[in-house]
Amino acid sequence: MTNYKLEGKRVWVAGHRGMVGSALVRRLQSEKCTTLVAGSGELDLRDATAVNRWVQANRPDAVIIAAAKVGGIMANVSLPADFIYDNLMIASNVIKSAHENKMEKVLFLGSSCIYPKFAPQPMPESALLTGPLEPTNEWYAVAKIAGIKLCQAFRRQHGDDMISAMPTNLYGPGDNFDLQTSHVLPALLRKMHIAREAGDPTVTIWGSGTPLREFMYVDDLADACVFLMKEYSGDEHVNVGSSQEVSIRGLAELIAGIVGFKGDLVFDHTKPDGTPRKLLDGSKLAELGWTAKHSLEDGIRKAYDAFLTTQR
Numbered sequence: 187m188t189n190y191k192l193e194g195k196r197v198w199v200a201g202h203r204g205m206v207g208s209a210l211v212r213r214l215q216s217e218k219c220t221t222l223v224a225g226s227g228e229l230d231l232r233d234a235t236a237v238n239r240w241v242q243a244n245r246p247d248a249v250i251i252a253a254a255k256v257g258g259i260m261a262n263v264s265l266p267a268d269f270i271y272d273n274l275m276i277a278s279n280v281i282k283s284a285h286e287n288k289m290e291k292v293l294f295l296g297s298s299c300i301y302p303k304f305a306p307q308p309m310p311e312s313a314l315l316t317g318p319l320e321p322t323n324e325w326y327a328v329a330k331i332a333g334i335k336l337c338q339a340f341r342r343q344h345g346d347d348m349i350s351a352m353p354t355n356l357y358g359p360g361d362n363f364d365l366q367t368s369h370v371l372p373a374l375l376r377k378m379h380i381a382r383e384a385g386d387p388t389v390t391i392w393g394s395g396t397p398l399r400e401f402m403y404v405d406d407l408a409d410a411c412v413f414l415m416k417e418y419s420g421d422e423h424v425n426v427g428s429s430q431e432v433s434i435r436g437l438a439e440l441i442a443g444i445v446g447f448k449g450d451l452v453f454d455h456t457k458p459d460g461t462p463r464k465l466l467d468g469s470k471l472a473e474l475g476w477t478a479k480h481s482l483e484d485g486i487r488k489a490y491d492a493f494l495t496t497q498r
């Protein structure tokens with residue numbers, strides 16, 4: 187239903203410890219709802235029995251599925267079975283349990299990597315399944331496409347109010363800064379920080395630096411999720427973009443300026459570029475009445491501040 191009221195409701199954030207989940211917990215504090223989270227280590231979302239037992243005990247009225255096995259390009263290339271299996275199980279278990287326990291609203295979160303490698307840019311929602319996926323993350327993409335289809339199927343067969351949102355590349359507080367498994371923005375923040383502190387003359391950037399990426403500050407996504415929970419009830423997934431697009435080289439130069447790294451950038455062409463571009467067409471969400479607030483520079487400054495608090 188549209189115009190869904192969160193006030194007085196029990197809203198479960200599945201995956202509350204991750205970067206997206208913690209941003210959702212922050213954002214829901216300004217709603218008059220009860221935010222439900224599973225205790226640390228209490229709930230393995232890949233275990234259907236455990237999910238059902240937790241849902242029956244905690245009785246959520248609504249759920250935002252922010253839980254996922256996520257990672258950057260090298261993590262996706264190295265762990266294909268983990269990326270497809272874990273994400274399929276999380277989506278299947280939480281969506282099935284939401285149906286069986288008659289939850290009023292379900293929001294499933296995917297990723298812009300669901301679109302074909304050479305989709306028209308910017309990518310509209312209608313581009314889904316119109317061409318081959320990007321090989322470096324097709325495992326994750328297939329699992330997220332399955333989640334979209336699960337929501338559509340339960341909506342059509344049972345009338346459940348299940349919706350999906352596809353955010354662009356996210357960054358912000360609580361990000362993963364491990365240099366092997368993280369996404370590019372946190373990786374470059376940490377690399378430049380370490381290099382500046384150590385006085386290193388260069389920082390290595392993976393790939394050619396030519397791919398283009400769109401980035402969204404995670405608190406903007408959290409705000410978009412609350413907006414969609416309240417205002418959207420439709421069969422089709424909704425892109426959540428920021429229109430803040432930059433080349434990897436441009437991103438590295440922007441981060442160097444913010445961090446104060448004055449050395450040289452070295453490009454490691456043995457590492458994959460991945461998809462050349464994945465800019466979302468955000469017009470559907472804009473027509474509903476939502477747009478992102480943070481510029482890339484403001485968001486990176488906030489993300490760097492958050493990173494620095496983890497270094498103290």
Ligand code: GFB
Binds near residue numbers: 399434460
């Ligand atoms: O952010 P990233 O790992 O994932 O890589 P994708 C984006 C681009 O940044 C690639 C380059 O061209 C990388 O080669 N890059 C340069 C780096 N230096 C680095 C570095 O130090 N670390 C990393 N990680 N990249 C992901 C998907 O694709 O997008 C996920 O694999 C998810 O499944 C996510 O969908 C949103 O943007 O290429």
